[in-house]
Amino acid sequence: MTVTIKDIARETGKSITTVSRALHDYDDVSDSTKKLVRETAAEMGYTPNLLAQRLQKQRTETIGLILPTFGPRFADPFFSEFLAGVGNTAARYGYDLLVSTKAPGKEELAAYRQKVQGRQVDGFIVVRTRRHDPRIDYLRQAGVPFAVFGRVEGELDFPFVDEDGVDGMRQVAEHLIALGHRRIACIAPPPELMFAEYRLRGVKEALTEAELMIDEGYCATGDLTQHGGYKQANVLLDLPDPPSAIIAANDLMALGAMSAAQQRGLVVGRDIAITGFDDTPLAEHAHPPLTTVHQPIYQIGSVVCEMLLEILQGREPDQRQVLLKPTLIVRQSCGANHSVNGATVSIPKKEAPYT
Amino acid sequence: MTVTIKDIARETGKSITTVSRALHDYDDVSDSTKKLVRETAAEMGYTPNLLAQRLQKQRTETIGLILPTFGPRFADPFFSEFLAGVGNTAARYGYDLLVSTKAPGKEELAAYRQKVQGRQVDGFIVVRTRRHDPRIDYLRQAGVPFAVFGRVEGELDFPFVDEDGVDGMRQVAEHLIALGHRRIACIAPPPELMFAEYRLRGVKEALTEAELMIDEGYCATGDLTQHGGYKQANVLLDLPDPPSAIIAANDLMALGAMSAAQQRGLVVGRDIAITGFDDTPLAEHAHPPLTTVHQPIYQIGSVVCEMLLEILQGREPDQRQVLLKPTLIVRQSCGANHSVNGATVSIPKKEAPYT
DNA sequence: ATTGTAAACCAAAACGTTTTGGTTGTCAAT
DNA sequence: ATTGACAACCAAAACGTTTTGGTTTACAAT
Structure with a gap:
């Protein structure tokens, strides 16, 4: 049926060793x-036959990636882009990518265990870290190589790439403050996620520095989906003293928030400022275009994967820990460059656009 | 180091066979x-050790999924949802999922070949079919089991799931016609994709039946991204006699088109109708909410995967070829249920909203 | 003639399983 | 005492590679 090394040996009259x-x-x-x-x-x-090769070499040349999901509808552009970055880099090194999706929890950890113990993967890439991340605890303890997109609370003794969320959010908040906003609310990520900590801290630092008080009621928490952003924005806008700006923790929630505001007849960028985080392709073509923080997700996936692969090949990666400086992408949803029918209108700084 | 069956044999005093x-x-x-x-x-x-088991059993218990991408930024919510559907079902059957992303072409086919010949997968799931799909030709000829989301031109002798695009688009077009539209344009998918054929045919059938002429200039082609939709909508809107309705071939392009229209000061749902296809979560929370055709992508992924798994286990799947009847989701971007500031305004049917 | 060296080759073990085709021992029926 | 049936076990082969530790041959140097 399929031709093996033995067949070639027979055909050439040599031994399988020689072949x-x-x-x-x-x-x-x-x-x-x-x-x-x-x-x-x-x-x-x-x-x-790769199976035979791998059994003999005791290496699988496969890396594992388990995407954490919430709920069945899992339409996050973030992950597909990250996946592409990781996958293409792995392919370039001749490695395969074993992917599955699991909601955080018991089963998720079991999936890691199973893949490790069944020797299905040589290492893992971990994404969307939690403050105390059981996945990382497990991999560390099991001695399995891994690289991470994100950080955790506690010791950072593993290779990772992350974007400086504090700095990114600080830029957003400072920008809004410079535009004159005083009543700034935010829609934070679920608190168990590590980047919630950073992004929230960035906002708080900027507000504190500007001597603005931080109202607990102004801090909602969304599930990172568009629907979550929509719901939380409605809560914020229903407040007796609604915010003039909403900082969403990611683009998807920002889009949901925009939709909520627009449904109330508010013009985003004029009556209310809304910002996102990630700069997914969705942001650029939103209406109005979304002011957000750029995160080179494809590239991050690529770099994380490279780190892991270097480690797997017994080399030391160029950099074991990378913290990217984010760049603020100012478009129109924040009120700067506000445009009416395509014509850009400047809004004077240091003046509240909506009081 | 790691414990094998041999260790257990030694420990229990039995033979490895017995163990x-x-x-x-x-x-x-x-x-x-x-x-x-x-x-x-x-x-x-x-x-x-799964490697050893698999080598012996001559089965990998892994299925392959190669996502066709265009360009590096690959943030399509469609694929992440499909991936989740396939992945979760595979996991339920104890199968793994080997994923990679490749742009259509030579390299893509090489990736299929490599995975087949290296016996890395037991079968493949093929997605986003082309009219003459070399992937399917290859798999068929190589005798590798596979299941497909989509159809092709020529013989349909393989297991597939698809949504009836003709019917879906026909519903959309008929709906728009019923709303009084006469100048209906569309942004079609790249013509090499098989579903371009179906979706376009649906539109044409409806227009012909309504005795509306089909202007070639009204038929643009976009790359399925938001940016593509944006660009093509601009082309259409720049026409001397611009359309009153734009049918986009997927949600992402519809959102881009909406953005283009809105930038010109048009109110979507009043001054122009725009529709999508897929009903991704983005559609529901667009502003205005997007009228579109629902496609249960997660479930389709799940069913396609089940088909393949049944075949791999030597069983005959319940249904080898599934054609889903689509449902039109009427929201506001088409002009029906047009709302101003949250209040829904009915628009009388059979009357042009914008002439 | 012996020794050394290098080139070319190969048998067998190993990786960790599953499966094939047995063997051994016990007990009941003849 | 034989035979048959059954329960319990196991040695060895197989899956397709790579690697270890050789052997053989030829030829040059002593």
Whole structure:
């Protein structure tokens, strides 16, 4: 049926050892034999059985990626872009990518365990970290190589890439403050996520510095989906003293918030400022275009994957811990560059656009 | 280091055969031995080496999924949802999912070949079919099991799930016509995609039946991204006699089109009608909410995967070819249920809203 | 003639399973 | 005492590779 190294040995009259060594260009095989072996291999359509190779080498050349999801509808552009970054880099190194999706919890950890113990993967990439992340605890304790997108509370002794959420959010908040906003609310991520901590801290630092008080009622928590942003924005806008600006913790929630505001007849960018985080392609073509913080997700996936692969190959990665400086992308949803029918209208700074 | 079946054999004083058979509950092993073996296995923390199992069984218990992408930024909510559907179902059957992303072309096919020949997967799931799909040709010829989301031109002798795009688009077009639209344009998918054919045909059928002429200039082609929709909508709106309705071939392009219209000061749902296809979560919370055709992507992924798994297990799937009847989701972007500041305003049917 | 060296090759073990085709021992029926 | 049936067990082969530790041959140097 399928052609094996044994068939080539029979065909060429050599031993399987010699065939194997010829194919791997060892120098205890004569050039003429190498040529012969390679030609018959090609002729017979030989491709090595990876399972056998891997069993022998005791390496799978596969890396694991388990995407944490909430609920069945899982339409997060964030993850598909990250996946592409990781996957393409892995492919470039000749590695495969084993992907599954699991809601955080018991089963998720079991999935990690199963893949490790069944020796299905050589290492893992962990994404969307929690403050105390059981996945990382497990991998660390089990001695499995891994690299992470994000950080955790406690010791950061593992390789990671992260974006400086404090700095990013600080830029957003300072920008809004400079535009004259005083009543600034935010829709935070679920608090168990580590980046919730950073993003919230960035906002708080900026507000404190500007001597604005931080009202607890102004801090809602959303589930990172558009629907979550929509719901929480409605809560905020129903407040007796509604905010003039809403900082959403990601683009998806910002879009939901925009939708909520627009449904009330508010013009986003004029009557209310709304900002996001991630700069997914959705942000650019929202109406109005969303002011947000750029996060090079594809590239982050790529770098995290590279780190892991370097480690797996026994090399030290160029950098073991990377913290990216974010850049604020000012578009129109914040009120700067506010445009009416395509014409850009400048709004004077330091003046409340909506009081 | 890691504990194997041999260690258990040594520990229990049995042969490896007996240990293996005990663990698999064969009935030529006494109950007491089974108990002993299982207990020591658990005690020693044994988990089978999947590589070895697979090599022996000549099955990988892995299915392949190669996502076709265009360009590096690959933030399509469609795929992440599909992925979740496939992945969760596979996991339920104890199968793994090997994922990669490749742009259509030479390399893509090479990736299929490599995974097949290296015996890395037992079968494939193919998504986003092309009219003449080389992936399907290859898999068919190579005798590799596969299941498909979508159809192709030519013989449909393989298992697939698809949504009836003709019917879906026909519903959309008829709805718009009923709302009084006469100048209906569309932004079609790239023509090499099979569903372009169906969706376009649906529109054309409806227009022909209503005795509306089909202007070639009214048929733009977009790349399925938001940006593509944005660009093509601008082209259409720049026409001397611009359309009063734009049918986009998917939600992402519809959102881009909405953004283009809104930038020109048009009120979507009043001055112009725009519709999508897919009903991604984005559609519901767009502003205005997008009228679109629902496609249960998660479920489709799940069903396609189930089909493949049934085949892999040597069973005949319940249904080998499924064509889903789509449902039109009427929201506001089409002009029906047009709302101003949250209040819904009915628009009389059979009357042009914008001439 | 012996020794040394290098080139070319290969048998067998190993990786960790499952499966095939047994063997051994016990007990009941003849 | 034989035979048959059954329960319980196991050695060895197989899956397709790579690697270890050789052997053989030829030829040059002593």
